[in-house]
Amino acid sequence: xxxxxxxxxxxxxxxxxxxxxxxxxxxxxxxxxxxxxxxxxxxxxxxxxxxxxxxxxxxxxxxxxxxxxxxxxxxxxxxxxxxxxxxxxxxxxxxxxxxxxxxxxxxxxxxxxxxxxxxxxxxxxxxxxxxxxxxxxxxxxxxxxxxxxxxxxxxxxxxxxxxxxxxxxxxxxxxxxxxxxxxxxxxxxxxxxxxxxxxxxxxxxxxxxxxxxxxxxxxxxxxxxxxxxxxxxxxxxxxxxxxxxxxxxxxxxxxxxxxxxxxxxxxxxxxxxxxxxxxxxxxxxxxxxxxxxxxxxxxxxxxxxxxxxxxxxxxxxxxxxxxxxxxxxxxxxxxxxxxxxxxxxxxxxxxxxxxxxxxxxxxxxxxxxxxxxxxxxxxxxxxxxxxxxxxxxxxxxxxxxxxxxxx
Amino acid sequence: xxxxxxxxxxxxxxxxxxxxxxxxxxxxxxxxxxxxxxxxxxxxxxxxxxxxxxxxxxxxxxxxxxxxxxxxxxxxxxxxxxxxxxxxxxxxxxxxxxxxxxxxxxxxxxxxxxxxxxxxxxxxxxxxxxxxxxxxxxxxxxxxxxxxxxxxxxxxxxxxxxxxxxxxxxxxxxxxxxxxxxxxxxxxxxxxxxxxxxxxxxxxxxxxxxxxxxxxxxxxxxxxxxxxxxxxxxxxxxxxxxxxxxxxxxxxxxxxxxxxxxxxxxxxxxxxxxxxxxxxxxxxxxxxxxxxxxxxxxxxxxxxxxxxxxxxxxxxxxxxxxxxxxxxxxxxxxxxxxxxxxxxxxxxxxxxxxxxxxxxxxxxxxxxxxxxxxxxxxxxxxxxxxxxxxxxxxxxxxxxxxxxxxx
DNA sequence: ATTATTTTCTCGACAGTCGAGAAATTTGAT
DNA sequence: ATCAAATTTCTCGACTGTCGAGAAAATAAT
Numbered sequence: 001x002x003x004x005x006x007x008x009x010x011x012x013x014x015x016x017x018x019x020x021x022x023x024x025x026x027x028x029x030x031x032x033x034x035x036x037x038x039x040x041x042x043x044x045x046x047x048x049x050x051x052x053x054x055x056x057x058x059x060x061x062x063x064x065x066x067x068x069x070x071x072x073x074x075x076x077x078x079x080x081x082x083x084x085x086x087x088x089x090x091x092x093x094x095x096x097x098x099x100x101x102x103x104x105x106x107x108x109x110x111x112x113x114x115x116x117x118x119x120x121x122x123x124x125x126x127x128x129x130x131x132x133x134x135x136x137x138x139x140x141x142x143x144x145x146x147x148x149x150x151x152x153x154x155x156x157x158x159x160x161x162x163x164x165x166x167x168x169x170x171x172x173x174x175x176x177x178x179x180x181x182x183x184x185x186x187x188x189x190x191x192x193x194x195x196x197x198x199x200x201x202x203x204x205x206x207x208x209x210x211x212x213x214x215x216x217x218x219x220x221x222x223x224x225x226x227x228x229x230x231x232x233x234x235x236x237x238x239x240x241x242x243x244x245x246x247x248x249x250x251x252x253x254x255x256x257x258x259x260x261x262x263x264x265x266x267x268x269x270x271x272x273x274x275x276x277x278x279x280x281x282x283x284x285x286x287x288x289x290x291x292x293x294x295x296x297x298x299x300x301x302x303x304x305x306x307x308x309x310x311x312x313x314x315x316x317x318x319x320x321x322x323x324x325x326x327x328x329x330x331x332x333x334x335x336x337x338x339x340x341x342x343x344x345x346x347x348x349x350x351x352x353x354x355x356x357x358x359x360x361x362x363x364x365x366x367x368x369x370x371x372x373x374x375x376x377x378x379x380x381x382x383x384x385x386x387x388x389x390x391x392x393x394x395x396x397x398x399x400x401x402x403x404x405x406x407x
Numbered sequence: 408x409x410x411x412x413x414x415x416x417x418x419x420x421x422x423x424x425x426x427x428x429x430x431x432x433x434x435x436x437x438x439x440x441x442x443x444x445x446x447x448x449x450x451x452x453x454x455x456x457x458x459x460x461x462x463x464x465x466x467x468x469x470x471x472x473x474x475x476x477x478x479x480x481x482x483x484x485x486x487x488x489x490x491x492x493x494x495x496x497x498x499x500x501x502x503x504x505x506x507x508x509x510x511x512x513x514x515x516x517x518x519x520x521x522x523x524x525x526x527x528x529x530x531x532x533x534x535x536x537x538x539x540x541x542x543x544x545x546x547x548x549x550x551x552x553x554x555x556x557x558x559x560x561x562x563x564x565x566x567x568x569x570x571x572x573x574x575x576x577x578x579x580x581x582x583x584x585x586x587x588x589x590x591x592x593x594x595x596x597x598x599x600x601x602x603x604x605x606x607x608x609x610x611x612x613x614x615x616x617x618x619x620x621x622x623x624x625x626x627x628x629x630x631x632x633x634x635x636x637x638x639x640x641x642x643x644x645x646x647x648x649x650x651x652x653x654x655x656x657x658x659x660x661x662x663x664x665x666x667x668x669x670x671x672x673x674x675x676x677x678x679x680x681x682x683x684x685x686x687x688x689x690x691x692x693x694x695x696x697x698x699x700x701x702x703x704x705x706x707x708x709x710x711x712x713x714x715x716x717x718x719x720x721x722x723x724x725x726x727x728x729x730x731x732x733x734x735x736x737x738x739x740x741x742x743x744x745x746x747x748x749x750x751x752x753x754x755x756x757x758x759x760x761x762x763x764x765x766x767x768x769x770x771x772x773x774x775x776x777x778x779x780x781x782x783x784x785x786x787x788x789x790x791x792x793x794x795x796x797x798x799x800x801x802x803x804x805x806x807x808x809x810x811x812x813x814x
Numbered sequence: 815a816t817t818a819t820t821t822t823c824t825c826g827a828c829a830g831t832c833g834a835g836a837a838a839t840t841t842g843a844t
Numbered sequence: 845a846t847c848a849a850a851t852t853t854c855t856c857g858a859c860t861g862t863c864g865a866g867a868a869a870a871t872a873a874t
Contacts (some may be wrong), residue, residue: 069820247769476851
């Protein structure tokens with residue numbers, strides 16, 4: 001359904017646009033903002049005056065004279081305009097980061113996760129404690145925290161911050177919104193981890209390719225398997241989604257997965273699955289809760305020396321991934337695939353299987369093999385994705401909730 | 408990337424909005440338009456005055472007095488504002504329909520398709536001839552044809568009207584844009600047939616459910632298998648896509664498909680595949696080009712009487728569909744599934760397999776079985792989808808290309 | 815000092831939406 | 845017949861927004 005448009009909306013959109021170019025390019029002068037946005041100089045004056053009055057941006061005090069002419073006045077976000085807390089949940093720890101409105105990291109610490117199956121309720125308590133701890137350490141007032149951006153592996157509700165299924169808690173749902181509402185009035189968003197990787201890669205790609213960028217998928221290999229897809233959308237920039245790829249059906253009645261279903265992709269390509277397959281343990285064995293990477297390194301070493309069952313284990317994993325990717329491509333347009341995560345160190349062993357698995361589908365035979373690239377530094381990408389997403393959400397909210405107020 | 412906004416754009420969007428409620432609800436009075444759009448009465452006056460000046464809408468001359476007070480003046484599209492040609496390509500015929508700007512069918516005929524494999528070039532000639540024929544019969548001047556909307560089974564390029572792969576011509580691509588450009592200056596759009604079914608069902612659903620409508624998939628069963636997905640998007644109404652579902656990989660190294668690949672869903676669930684499987688012909692046999700429905704009816708009759716291999720054939724087909732749908736759901740959100748096409752007459756035989764195939768995946772075990780409904784009258788839905796899409800494209804174009812001109 | 819150059823700011827014109835109320839037009843009561 | 849009530853459409857002034865042009869500001873070079 002279409003909705004009505006109004007002049008006030010125009011100002012809102014253009015204000016957000018100004019903030020977004022400021023994010024992308026750092027502190028900018030009046031003229032540069034005008035160039036980047038396409039808005040006239042007069043409009044920039046009006047918008048920046050509003051934003052300055054609302055204490056959202058500020059004039060940079062001084063900068064090197066850059067030639068003759070009236071010197072430029074750089075505009076930048078006010079760091080103290082608001083703050084963001086990033087919570088990255090991984091299998092062995094929870095990392096808390098406090099970031100200011102300009103995207104600068106202020107404080108960070110990790111808390112080990114107890115491996116006891118204390119369950120979701122207990123875990124949520126830990127998160128609440130972690131959040132109050134990072135707030136206290138910084139002496140920032142709670143109202144200044146505008147957004148809490150959480151990420152985890154697993155399946156996430158697309159509209160609300162609810163973790164629907166996760167490798168750790170299974171179907172024990174966690175609703176972060178209602179869990180944090182008593183303590184916090186900040187907005188809470190939750191994203192799948194690999195989705196953030198895809199978002200970060202997509203943003204990088206868009207800077208390089210500009211309008212040529214169309215779409216991209218990120219595949220994260222590890223104990224579990226994640227996939228994020230980013231597509232450039234119509235007006236609102238990028239559109240991203242994080243399918244339940246690791247638990248997409250690979251083969252009906254196949255190996256038993258951690259999720260309890262048989263034949264998931266993860267039950268062939270997750271670390272525990274490779275281990276299981278390499279040791280020729282029956283495929284209906286209940287999967288190991290945790291596999292040290294050193295175990296897998298050993299198998300990889302054997303495979304690289306030509307050991308048969310180890311080689312086959314990685315090959316099976318590759319096939320599952322390749323088939324799954326081909327199915328994904330059948331349902332979307334063709335797009336490049338970026339592989340990240342700890343599993344990339346075995347890419348040499350997985351590659352053949354992946355390519356063969358891809359090649360078994362009509363779409364790949366027709367359109368050719370998609371571009372596959374290996375990308376390291378997954379944790380950095382996750383954090384970058386958090387910032388990209390969270391800060392633009394803040395920009396949006398801050399503008400919508402009233403710039404007019406001179407305060 | 409965000410783009411700048413302006414007051415002129417506001418008017419454009421609101422004009423399109425006015426035209427769209429006029430489409431949805433038929434001829435409306437000033438006040439009603441105001442109610443439906445949320446725009447003020449004054450704005451409606453301004454916009455409708457513009458549209459009337461540009462000969463896009465007109466005042467309905469007279470209507471029954473509806474109570475006391477100043478009588479309403481109904482506004483409606485001018486039929487002669489422009490015309491649309493709908494071309495529906497099916498396996499045995501091509502249907503041409505001429506429609507006026509108000510959505511009224513003016514003329515229609517079908518041309519049999521020769522089953523000779525004369526190839527794409529020859530076929531395009533036929534389409535060009537068909538188009539000129541329908542134009543001549545109507546005595547409408549060619550410039551008045553604003554849009555040619557084509558549909559076919561198969562895989563379609565998402566940005567240009569290029570048929571990338573089709574059951575009939577295989578990988579012999581057809582670029583309708585360049586094929587028709589010499590004769591026509593009308594815009595040309597091409598959509599997958601099942602996508603249009605999904606669009607039509609989505610539009611109906613949105614009228615019923617309003618904002619509650621989220622998404623929907625249409626599955627078309629026949630000689631080939633089609634899937635269309637419609638999701639409600641942010642601003643721009645609905646977002647639709649037509650994946651290459653029929654040729655998504657069902658089982659690696661499986662039955663030979665018409666497309667030349669092994670293991671496609673279609674190679675298990677297409678009519679020819681059911682036939683092949685029922686007669687226990689080896690799965691690598693080259694599939695029949697064409698299967699009369701009566702053949703399949705016979706197998707269905709046998710299956711309903713308990714004949715074993717016939718029953719298994721339908722069950723296999725259902726499993727392939729169910730597994731495929733489960734994979735689709737793993738990659739999207741959960742959504743209801745509407746089944747259409749000639750294959751619905753065998754739904755009683757397919758159902759168990761579909762449900763079992765769906766149940767083998769994590770997502771369905773977790774979120775439960777999606778709602779499945781059988782919808783008849785596929786051809787009507789296809790045409791309805793054409794009109795929905797094409798006329799709103801025309802509305803958009805007509806407004807963008809300048810309403811201001813009084814002409 | 816003066817001039818050239820560059821950036822920022824300001825002003826008036828123009829486009830769009832909105833609310834309020836005037837104008838138009840019919841029904842129903844007196 | 846006439847007038848009041850009801851209802852719809854139209855119009856006007858206020859407000860918000862963008863834009864182009866040019867004034868004002870501030871520095872470097874001459």
